[in-house]
Amino acid sequence: MLKNHNNHNQFNIDKFYKNYLKGPRIFSNRDALESSYVPDTLPHRDVQIKNIAEKTACALLGDTPPSFLCYGQTGTGKTATIRYVSQKLAHQSAKIKPWWIYINCNVVSTPYRILAHIYNTISRCEKIPPTGLPKDIIFKKLLGLLDSIVGNSICFLVLDEIDILVNRKGGNEILYNLLRLNENLDKCKTSLIGISNKLKFREYLDPRILSSLGEEHIVFPSYDASELRDILKERSKIAFLDGVLKEDIIPLSAALAAKEHGDARKALQLLRKAGEIAERAQNKFVTSKHLEKAQEDLENDHIKEYIKGMPLQAQLVLTSIYLLSKFSPDHIIISGDIYDVHSEIRALIPGVRQLTKRRISDYINELALAGIISAYIKSMGHYGRTKIIKLDITNELVDKVLCGIEKIQMILNHKPILLQKDKVKLKNNIFKKLI
DNA sequence: TATCCACAGGAAATCAGGGTGT
DNA sequence: ACACCCTGATTTCCTGTGGATA
Numbered sequence: 001m002l003k004n005h006n007n008h009n010q011f012n013i014d015k016f017y018k019n020y021l022k023g024p025r026i027f028s029n030r031d032a033l034e035s036s037y038v039p040d041t042l043p044h045r046d047v048q049i050k051n052i053a054e055k056t057a058c059a060l061l062g063d064t065p066p067s068f069l070c071y072g073q074t075g076t077g078k079t080a081t082i083r084y085v086s087q088k089l090a091h092q093s094a095k096i097k098p099w100w101i102y103i104n105c106n107v108v109s110t111p112y113r114i115l116a117h118i119y120n121t122i123s124r125c126e127k128i129p130p131t132g133l134p135k136d137i138i139f140k141k142l143l144g145l146l147d148s149i150v151g152n153s154i155c156f157l158v159l160d161e162i163d164i165l166v167n168r169k170g171g172n173e174i175l176y177n178l179l180r181l182n183e184n185l186d187k188c189k190t191s192l193i194g195i196s197n198k199l200k201f202r203e204y205l206d207p208r209i210l211s212s213l214g215e216e217h218i219v220f221p222s223y224d225a226s227e228l229r230d231i232l233k234e235r236s237k238i239a240f241l242d243g244v245l246k247e248d249i250i251p252l253s254a255a256l257a258a259k260e261h262g263d264a265r266k267a268l269q270l271l272r273k274a275g276e277i278a279e280r281a282q283n284k285f286v287t288s289k290h291l292e293k294a295q296e297d298l299e300n301d302h303i304k305e306y307i308k309g310m311p312l313q314a315q316l317v318l319t320s321i322y323l324l325s326k327f328s329p330d331h332i333i334i335s336g337d338i339y340d341v342h343s344e345i346r347a348l349i350p351g352v353r354q355l356t357k358r359r360i361s362d363y364i365n366e367l368a369l370a371g372i373i374s375a376y377i378k379s380m381g382h383y384g385r386t387k388i389i390k391l392d393i394t395n396e397l398v399d400k401v402l403c404g405i406e407k408i409q410m411i412l413n414h415k416p417i418l419l420q421k422d423k424v425k426l427k428n429n430i431f432k433k434l435i
Numbered sequence: 436t437a438t439c440c441a442c443a444g445g446a447a448a449t450c451a452g453g454g455t456g457t
Numbered sequence: 458a459c460a461c462c463c464t465g466a467t468t469t470c471c472t473g474t475g476g477a478t479a
Contacts, residue, residue, distance in 0.1 A: 109464095110463075110464065110465095111463090112462090112463055112464080113463095113464090129454065129455075130453080130454080131452095131453055131454045131455080131462080131463060131464075132453080132454035132455035132456085132461095132462065132463075133454085133455060133456085133462070133463085134455085134461080134462055134463085135462085135463080137455095137462095311466085313466090313467095334441090334442090335441090335442070335443085336441070336442075353467095355467075355468095356467075356468060356469085357441095357442080358443090358444080358467085358468070358469085359466085359467060359468075361442085361443065361444070362444085362467095365443095365444090377442090377443070377474095377475090378475085379440095379441095379442095379474075379475035379476050379477085380440085380441085380475090380476080380477075381439090381440080381475075381476045381477025381478065382438090382439070382440055382476085382477050382478050382479090383440065383441075383477080384439085384440040384441030384442055384475095385440075385441060385442050385443070385473095385474060385475060385476085386440095386441060386442050386443085387442080387443080434476095434477080
């Protein structure tokens with residue numbers, strides 16, 4: 001077992017800080033690489049800016065701007081463009097100050113909370129409690145608030161990741177209600193802006209909603225490598241000190257991000273991470289070595305965070321898959337096995353209840369969606385139809401993350417009983433031939 | 436070629452836990 | 458105390474199904 005490094009000298013924090021301050025500097029303003037940063041110029045988004053500006057311009061005259069949708073993959077500048085336009089619009093009008101309320105439907109994910117969020121953003125004093133009230137009461141209160149506080153101005157409701165909302169129950173209803181807010185308002189006017197990265201979510205949309213959101217929508221195409229380069233150049237001028245980036249860093253990051261549908265957010269993250277790695281290593285320059293490391297880290301960080309954030313039961317499902325692949329690498333994992341192992345290990349942890357196969361099946365799908373495992377359905381004839389599951393990340397990575405979870409840590413060396421059963425071994429051998 | 440396994444996965448119901456106003 | 462609200466997790470009930478085997 002690993003021993004703690006007790007015999008080491010204690011970490012001298014004062015000395016560390018002093019050295020840090022003396023050491024080479026990399027960043028001048030690292031915030032410029034955050035996705036929340038709104039730059040002065042948005043390269044290659046002229047068409048979209050113009051389009052949104054045209055749609056929202058009438059707010060300056062006190063008219064109601066139309067509601068509309070924005071599409072584009074992640075990191076194509078949808079949110080940034082809207083923020084950009086909203087800033088410009090605010091500068092333009094001294095008299096009418098439009099309200100902009102941003103709602104990420106992934107975070108504020110239920111009808112109740114959306115209404116409460118809007119209300120609480122506008123209201124200075126009285127707040128809506130996080131739960132408890134009937135929705136229609138809040139809706140009425142919101143109407144009153146809009147007329148009294150927003151008054152004769154415009155209120156833009158920006159619903160980010162609107163597709164998530166639509167797929168949930170009550171999603172269509174709340175959208176419909178938000179879209180016809182204007183009918184119930186005397187003074188204030190509202191306009192809804194939906195942002196989505198899935199085109200096909202319109203199919204699930206109520207036709208009434210679709211028509212009020214307008215037939216046309218603004219499309220944000222993915223950036224290509226050269227466009228990404230322009231963006232990175234702009235931002236790195238602000239974010240990094242002069243000359244710390246080696247010549248090829250920007251084109252390299254751009255090329256890497258371009259491979260993934262031209263995700264600018266990813267490109268910026270890559271650059272920031274590379275800078276941080278260089279900084280931590282006390283290097284004067286950011287080199288392609290740092291970039292390579294950054295890419296690896298970023299991927300792992302993302303997965304680690306995701307796993308840590310999963311509910312315990314989901315983590316246990318992952319643990320089951322991990323144990324199977326750890327103790328028997330050539331075992332073909334099927335959903336039934338996962339169910340059995342889950343039942344086995346959950347009994348080892350106090351307070352964790354038994355789940356049904358149905359539920360486990362959902363968790364497996366979630367893991368697959370997150371890219372942690374891959375799963376596909378295969379029919380084994382008389383052995384039934386099942387899902388074949390494979391871990392997509394290394395055992396080491398899973399082990400590392402799960403070790404950090406107190407309740408799971410102690411069962412990471414538990415060999416599933418299932419693997420010792422002759423019947424299972426036999427069946428598994430047949431499966432191997434069938435695949 | 437009919438059979439039948441071991442599930443997949445949709446829809447609706449249920450439960451528990453956070454709250455409300457009266 | 459009581460009736461009721463909203464949500465998220467889970468269960469219950471259900472119909473559907475690819476293909477090796479008898």
